[in-house]
Amino acid sequence: MASAATDLIFRPTEGQDALSLAEGAYRRLRDAIVRGELAAGTKISERGLALTLGISAQPVREALRRLEADGMVLTQPRSGTIVAEFGPDRLAEMGRIRAALEGSAAALAAERADDAALALMDAQLAVMREATAAADTVRLAAANERFHALVHAAAGNAFLLRSLTSLRAYDHFNRVRALESTPKELPKALAEHEGLVKAFRKRDPELAEERMRAHVLRSLRAGGVLKNGKK
Amino acid sequence: MASAATDLIFRPTEGQDALSLAEGAYRRLRDAIVRGELAAGTKISERGLALTLGISAQPVREALRRLEADGMVLTQPRSGTIVAEFGPDRLAEMGRIRAALEGSAAALAAERADDAALALMDAQLAVMREATAAADTVRLAAANERFHALVHAAAGNAFLLRSLTSLRAYDHFNRVRALESTPKELPKALAEHEGLVKAFRKRDPELAEERMRAHVLRSLRAGGVLKNGKK
DNA sequence: CATGGACAACTGCTATAGCAGTTGGCAATC
DNA sequence: GATTGCCAACTGCTATAGCAGTTGTCCATG
Numbered sequence: 001m002a003s004a005a006t007d008l009i010f011r012p013t014e015g016q017d018a019l020s021l022a023e024g025a026y027r028r029l030r031d032a033i034v035r036g037e038l039a040a041g042t043k044i045s046e047r048g049l050a051l052t053l054g055i056s057a058q059p060v061r062e063a064l065r066r067l068e069a070d071g072m073v074l075t076q077p078r079s080g081t082i083v084a085e086f087g088p089d090r091l092a093e094m095g096r097i098r099a100a101l102e103g104s105a106a107a108l109a110a111e112r113a114d115d116a117a118l119a120l121m122d123a124q125l126a127v128m129r130e131a132t133a134a135a136d137t138v139r140l141a142a143a144n145e146r147f148h149a150l151v152h153a154a155a156g157n158a159f160l161l162r163s164l165t166s167l168r169a170y171d172h173f174n175r176v177r178a179l180e181s182t183p184k185e186l187p188k189a190l191a192e193h194e195g196l197v198k199a200f201r202k203r204d205p206e207l208a209e210e211r212m213r214a215h216v217l218r219s220l221r222a223g224g225v226l227k228n229g230k231k
Numbered sequence: 232m233a234s235a236a237t238d239l240i241f242r243p244t245e246g247q248d249a250l251s252l253a254e255g256a257y258r259r260l261r262d263a264i265v266r267g268e269l270a271a272g273t274k275i276s277e278r279g280l281a282l283t284l285g286i287s288a289q290p291v292r293e294a295l296r297r298l299e300a301d302g303m304v305l306t307q308p309r310s311g312t313i314v315a316e317f318g319p320d321r322l323a324e325m326g327r328i329r330a331a332l333e334g335s336a337a338a339l340a341a342e343r344a345d346d347a348a349l350a351l352m353d354a355q356l357a358v359m360r361e362a363t364a365a366a367d368t369v370r371l372a373a374a375n376e377r378f379h380a381l382v383h384a385a386a387g388n389a390f391l392l393r394s395l396t397s398l399r400a401y402d403h404f405n406r407v408r409a410l411e412s413t414p415k416e417l418p419k420a421l422a423e424h425e426g427l428v429k430a431f432r433k434r435d436p437e438l439a440e441e442r443m444r445a446h447v448l449r450s451l452r453a454g455g456v457l458k459n460g461k462k
Numbered sequence: 463c464a465t466g467g468a469c470a471a472c473t474g475c476t477a478t479a480g481c482a483g484t485t486g487g488c489a490a491t492c
Numbered sequence: 493g494a495t496t497g498c499c500a501a502c503t504g505c506t507a508t509a510g511c512a513g514t515t516g517t518c519c520a521t522g
Contacts, residue, residue: 020308020506021505021506022506042369045471045472045474046474047472056506056507057506057507058289058505058506058507059505061474061475062296064474065293065296065297066296066300068389069393070390071390076474077251077473077474077475077514078473078474078475078512078514079473079513079514080474080514081473081474092302094390097388097390100331100334100335101331101332104328105333107327108324148515157328158299158302159300159301159302159325159328159397160324192476206388251474251475251476252476256514266480276502276503276504277503277504278502286476286477287476288477288478289476291505292505307484307504308484308505308506309482309503309505310485310503310504311502353470425522
């Protein structure tokens with residue numbers, strides 16, 4: 001075990017709680033809305049919320065602006081801010097948008113992913129194979145998130161990364177449910193992921209984009225977020 | 232002409248300068264970056280910029296955060312903010328992303344656009360026909376922007392609207408050039424727009440999405456933003 | 463009882479001040 | 493001369509105070 005001195009030295013880097021108050025408020029609020037703890041139409045006051053969180057009004061305001069950009073709250077200038085309502089329709093919308101952006105990310109990843117990135121994807125694929133064989137949905141979901149995060153990183157576009165991170169929050173609470181509800185769909189998802197990496201290795205952006213897009217859309221349909229459309 | 236009294240009364244609503252300082256700072260900075268007045272790598276100080284603009288530091292900070300989300304600046308916590316560099320590669324990236332999102336907007340518009348919205352689109356189509364016949368590229372560009380804005384509005388998604396507004400800034404400075412450089416492409420764009428509205432009327436989201444996507448991609452290729460890919 | 467208007471209690475928005483890291487250069491030391 | 497430590501001048505970030513609209517309630521008036 002390291003000494004107390006080195007522990008103190010390395011402390012700032014080890015924890016992930018080194019984020020700004022605004023970032024923390026954003027995540028906390030976002031999760032609260034996604035989990036349904038803050039019902040649609042609920043009025044949110046910058047001052048009141050700041051008092052609740054024990055911080056100043058500025059970070060809260062910054063968080064609210066980001067949430068507004070994400071479409072999770074509506075703020076009327078000089079009047080008030082309320083949490084937006086997203087029923088099944090809205091979730092379906094965001095799902096389709098996410099499919100489109102994931103496709104773009106895949107296209108960029110196909111152009112730029114280097115060997116190191118591809119190796120990391122392979123590692124996640126290996127985990128997915130094991131988890132799929134064992135029907136370990138929890139572990140599979142985690143590997144799935146890491147895999148997509150790798151694709152986003154490989155795309156190397158700040159706007160894309162930010163947008164996809166925001167969108168991910170929307171279906172976070174029904175992702176696991178989607179996987180659990182249809183255990184026979186798991187092999188399909190695995191095959192799609194593998195096909196995706198193959199497209200990356202072939203440096204074929206068009207193919208990667210279409211495959212990723214189809215994968216996300218099918219996943220959403222399996223989870224009931226999207227209706228079983230014609231195609 | 233109305234009296235001075237009524238002029239005074241309607242003054243606040245007529246102008247578009249009733250936006251917040253943060254919004255104004257955002258647009259001003261964004262345009263400055265797009266126009267190249269702020270070279271890539273230039274250090275931006277919240278305080279210094281606030282002093283230059285004659286406002287406080289908070290609105291400036293808010294503007295910078297939005298620009299960061301747009302991928303136009305990079306800010307390292309506690310260190311500094313610099314304007315990001317976007318060469319041809321970056322512009323091509325943003326173009327492809329925009330094509331994907333425009334496609335999503337078209338799909339949603341196909342599902343929801345009511346008769347009033349479709350009528351407004353028809354009106355813009357009429358303007359485009361005249362402008363195309365007269366080869367009036369300036370008027371055509373304006374009608375083009377209004378048309379796309381109508382589609383975005385018909386989509387009725389806050390996240391989408393915000394994202395597309397941000398992305399639009401990227402190719403603003405080479406939009407007119409694109410239209411001027413290839414005058415023979417104008418009829419193509421017009422036909423594509425008309426086909427788009429037809430897809431809306433058929434309530435075919437898939438078709439609308441694909442057509443919009445192809446339209447934007449072709450437009451970008453014509454403008455030289457995207458290379459002449461295989462498809 | 464219905465109605466209009468003023469006032470008080472909000473709201474988001476902005477300004478100012480100060481905190482806490484980061485950085486670059488200068489001086490002391492090896 | 494090269495290197496290391498330190499200090500001042502930055503930086504972004506947060507807290508507090510106050511401005512300027514908006515909104516709802518309550519009272520006076522028709």
